Amino acid sequence: MRFTGALTSPRMRQILTPSGALVDEAPMDDALASRLYRAMVFARTYDRKSMALQKQGRLATYAPFEGQEAAQAGSAAALEVDDWMVGTYRDAAAMWMQAYPMELLFAGRTGHEHGGRVPEHVNVLPPSITVGGHMVHAVGLAWAERLQGSSRIALTYFGDGATSEGDFHEAMNMAAVQKVGTVFVCQNNGWAISLPTAEQTATETIAEKAIAYGMPGVRVDGNDVFAVYAATREAVGRARSGEGPTLIEAVTYRMGPHTTADDPGRYRSEADREEWVRRDPIERLRVYLSERGRWDEDWQMRIEEQASSEVERAIVLAESLRAPEPEEMFGAMFAEIPPHLAEQLAEAKAAP
Amino acid sequence: MPTLPIWKALHMPEMMRYAQAVNHALRLLMSADERVFMAGEDIGVYGGAFGVTDGLLDTFGERRVRDTPISEEVIAGLAVGAAITGMRPIVEMQFADFVVNAMDPIVNQAAKLHFMYGGNVEVPMVIRLPGGGGTGAAAQHSQSLEAWFAHVPGLKVVAPATAQDAHDLLIASVADPNPVMVFEHKLLYKEEGPVEVRHTTEPVVQLGEAIVRRSGDDLTIVAYSIMTVRALEAAERLEDSGISAEVVDLRSLRPLDIETVRASVRRTGRLLVTHEAPAAVGVGAEVVAGVVESDALDHLLAPVSRVCGLPIPMPYAKALETATIPQVDDVERAAKELMNA
Numbered sequence: 001m002r003f004t005g006a007l008t009s010p011r012m013r014q015i016l017t018p019s020g021a022l023v024d025e026a027p028m029d030d031a032l033a034s035r036l037y038r039a040m041v042f043a044r045t046y047d048r049k050s051m052a053l054q055k056q057g058r059l060a061t062y063a064p065f066e067g068q069e070a071a072q073a074g075s076a077a078a079l080e081v082d083d084w085m086v087g088t089y090r091d092a093a094a095m096w097m098q099a100y101p102m103e104l105l106f107a108g109r110t111g112h113e114h115g116g117r118v119p120e121h122v123n124v125l126p127p128s129i130t131v132g133g134h135m136v137h138a139v140g141l142a143w144a145e146r147l148q149g150s151s152r153i154a155l156t157y158f159g160d161g162a163t164s165e166g167d168f169h170e171a172m173n174m175a176a177v178q179k180v181g182t183v184f185v186c187q188n189n190g191w192a193i194s195l196p197t198a199e200q201t202a203t204e205t206i207a208e209k210a211i212a213y214g215m216p217g218v219r220v221d222g223n224d225v226f227a228v229y230a231a232t233r234e235a236v237g238r239a240r241s242g243e244g245p246t247l248i249e250a251v252t253y254r255m256g257p258h259t260t261a262d263d264p265g266r267y268r269s270e271a272d273r274e275e276w277v278r279r280d281p282i283e284r285l286r287v288y289l290s291e292r293g294r295w296d297e298d299w300q301m302r303i304e305e306q307a308s309s310e311v312e313r314a315i316v317l318a319e320s321l322r323a324p325e326p327e328e329m330f331g332a333m334f335a336e337i338p339p340h341l342a343e344q345l346a347e348a349k350a351a352p
Numbered sequence: 353m354p355t356l357p358i359w360k361a362l363h364m365p366e367m368m369r370y371a372q373a374v375n376h377a378l379r380l381l382m383s384a385d386e387r388v389f390m391a392g393e394d395i396g397v398y399g400g401a402f403g404v405t406d407g408l409l410d411t412f413g414e415r416r417v418r419d420t421p422i423s424e425e426v427i428a429g430l431a432v433g434a435a436i437t438g439m440r441p442i443v444e445m446q447f448a449d450f451v452v453n454a455m456d457p458i459v460n461q462a463a464k465l466h467f468m469y470g471g472n473v474e475v476p477m478v479i480r481l482p483g484g485g486g487t488g489a490a491a492q493h494s495q496s497l498e499a500w501f502a503h504v505p506g507l508k509v510v511a512p513a514t515a516q517d518a519h520d521l522l523i524a525s526v527a528d529p530n531p532v533m534v535f536e537h538k539l540l541y542k543e544e545g546p547v548e549v550r551h552t553t554e555p556v557v558q559l560g561e562a563i564v565r566r567s568g569d570d571l572t573i574v575a576y577s578i579m580t581v582r583a584l585e586a587a588e589r590l591e592d593s594g595i596s597a598e599v600v601d602l603r604s605l606r607p608l609d610i611e612t613v614r615a616s617v618r619r620t621g622r623l624l625v626t627h628e629a630p631a632a633v634g635v636g637a638e639v640v641a642g643v644v645e646s647d648a649l650d651h652l653l654a655p656v657s658r659v660c661g662l663p664i665p666m667p668y669a670k671a672l673e674t675a676t677i678p679q680v681d682d683v684e685r686a687a688k689e690l691m692n693a
Binding site for chain 2: 060061108110111112113129130132161165192193194199266267323324328329330333344
């Protein structure tokens with residue numbers, strides 16, 4: 001059966017309003033909601049610490065995700081631990097939730113290639129630095145899993161800007177026509193460096209692009225962890241049962257700069273950002289949990305301490321990695337060291 | 353209108369950064385010719401990822417300075433289409449590395465349409481590409497891909513080393529009726545140099561003209577882009593060691609001014625070629641071949657030498673990045689070895 005979508009822009013689904021009120025049925029129990037709250041606190045701690053470390057010169061260029069914690073946590077939580085995740089340089093929260101070690105996230109940002117050495121049994125690819133190039137990989141990962149008779153699926157993250165790349169079209173089309181088990185999660189954070197989404201695409205939403213590919217397109221409040229979780233769980237179910245891919249547009253906002261090398265004051269107003277402070281993804285879940293008697297100051301303090309010490313542990317570990325030696329550059333080029341690199345290696349070792 | 357006294361009319365070079373020199377050239381080209389327009393990622397409001405297009409949106413408006421979606425293929429492709437109609441597009445790849453998304457419109461279209469349309473159509477387009485390493489931008493934002501394009505019949509490729517050349521070669525590239533790839537170097541953007549700002553779009557330098565940056569008798573160092581700067585510094589040091597090095601800056605890789613190189617080698621008898629891109633199948637190999645295919649071969653007193661980037665992706669770690677890119681020391685050492693060969 002073919003998916004036939006309506007030719008209208010999908011409305012944005014919301015379950016938990018910015019003030020923390022439920023407008024639909026909660027898709028999870030309080031235990032999972034508390035877990036996700038804590039995960040988002042960890043993520044924000046990691047993100048803010050990274051910004052600070054970059055300013056101290058201890059990390060290289062960093063792309064912050066503050067404001068997008070729910071979009072990442074809600075979607076990552078809907079995966080099985082061995083499902084594939086393929087994200088970008090702004091998806092550290094999601095990667096960490098899918099078991100990518102925090103110390104490797106830090107190591108990668110110090111410039112240590114060790115940061116990209118994914119531990120065995122972690123099915124997360126290191127962050128994609130090019131825009132959109134990794135979406136096609138997600139199609140291949142899910143395709144291979146199906147060939148091998150497994151029910152693992154692949155979820156890929158990308159931004160509003162990536163939808164303008166050719167890779168988006170080819171990945172979406174191939175996945176849909178071959179019914180590959182891929183979940184496409186667009187974190188529409190409003191800005192691709194200096195270009196606002198309205199100048200990125202003429203469609204009202206990103207989600208409606210799914211119609212042309214023959215797959216469902218869902219638009220959710222990306223700062224509502226419940227809405228993101230519910231939509232992703234549904235998409236993961238479709239993917240796992242062989243019904244094919246889904247496009248999810250999580251509407252969110254990049255609270256910080258594009259990267260530490262950027263100055264958003266050159267292209268957007270502070271008023272815009274203020275508006276999004278009110279829609280904070282963590283605060284609304286805090287209000288919700290508090291009203292259900294699942295949040296208090298003590299617990300907040302405890303999880304903030306846990307978050308700080310986990311982040312500290314990861315930094316210490318990342319910074320204790322031995323600085324890479326020139327010789328190591330040659331070892332990771334091909335499966336074996338070919339003669340021309342063996343020669344270079346010998347020269348490097350002999351160099352003064 | 354009063355006539356300017358000669359001492360005021362004669363232009364003085366001013367010190368400016370390489371990026372500013374490109375900006376000045378863009379201003380001149382845009383002012384002089386309504387057919388010139390620009391498109392690229394973050395080139396308007398933001399002024400370009402490296403500030404090169406700063407202020408151009410204010411001056412020329414968004415009809416002619418257009419911020420685009422993140423779509424390199426169509427950025428290059430629209431330039432092909434516009435050029436065919438007689439416009440003079442100058443489009444930007446935000447980083448030279450992103451050009452890999454735009455290979456079809458450049459390699460299969462721009463380079464070939466003049467030929468395939470029997471000479472009836474010209475494709476006068478310019479693509480600006482900030483390339484090179486040394487900025488800590490890692491494997492996918494640091495490459496030197498110029499040799500790929502120099503290999504394709506139908507494309508011209510330039511790689512300016514100085515602020516003046518960045519200014520003049522852009523003017524010459526826009527004047528050229530063929531597609532031209534202009535490889536600017538990200539590390540050079542902040543480098544200051546004297547620039548005589550041009551006031552007409554008549555090219556002062558032609559594409560395919562190398563320049564001898566420094567004269568010498570003992571060996572010829574051939575370089576382009578940032579390696580010209582490093583080669584000149586190495587030549588200074590070599591002089592202290594009693595070695596007189598000539599430095600030839602290719603400026604243009606296609607067409608390639610091999611005659612200037614041959615003439616130099618005939619005098620010095622030694623050839624060292626250096627570029628940041630890896631040696632294998634690179635511009636250096638082409639230069640060496642061009643020399644040994646001529647009688648300059650008979651003047652060689654020693655085997656030729658190449659000092660190039662290591663054949664690995666650009667590492668993110670600073671120390672490894674530095675080790676991957678040829679430095680002044682490397683050029684100096686190779687030159688000394690060549691003298692002892």
